[in-house]
Amino acid sequence: MGMCPLCNGFEILQLACPNCGNGLEDSGRLMDYYDDYSPYMPIDQMKLEDGYPTDERLGQCPHLCKCQNCGYDEIKFVNE
Ligand SMILES: [Zn+2]
Numbered sequence: 009m010g011m012c013p014l015c016n017g018f019e020i021l022q023l024a025c026p027n028c029g030n031g032l033e034d035s036g037r038l039m040d041y042y043d044d045y046s047p048y049m050p051i052d053q054m055k056l057e058d059g060y061p062t063d064e065r066l067g068q069c070p071h072l073c074k075c076q077n078c079g080y081d082e083i084k085f086v087n088e
């Protein structure tokens with residue numbers, strides 16, 4: 009594992025939901041969720057195809073960020 013500041017607890021997620029303005033919650037590394045989520049594909053396919061396969065090479069840690077208020081989610085690539 010790299011030195012992702014979110015995974016290591018150095019930083020907390022500070023993003024607002026673009027839909028409702030509620031604070032997005034860091035739901036952890038995308039890799040931890042990928043197997044569970046893949047049958048349903050709720051995550052934008054383009055983001056996965058464009059970003060996920062290369063995250064190891066880029067030194068970025070993909071986090072699933074979710075809004076508990078409206079259900080919005082997005083993937084944030086955190087620089088390690
Ligand atoms: Zn991380």
Ligand SMILES: [Zn+2]
Nearest residue numbers: 025028075078
């Ligand atoms: Zn929201």
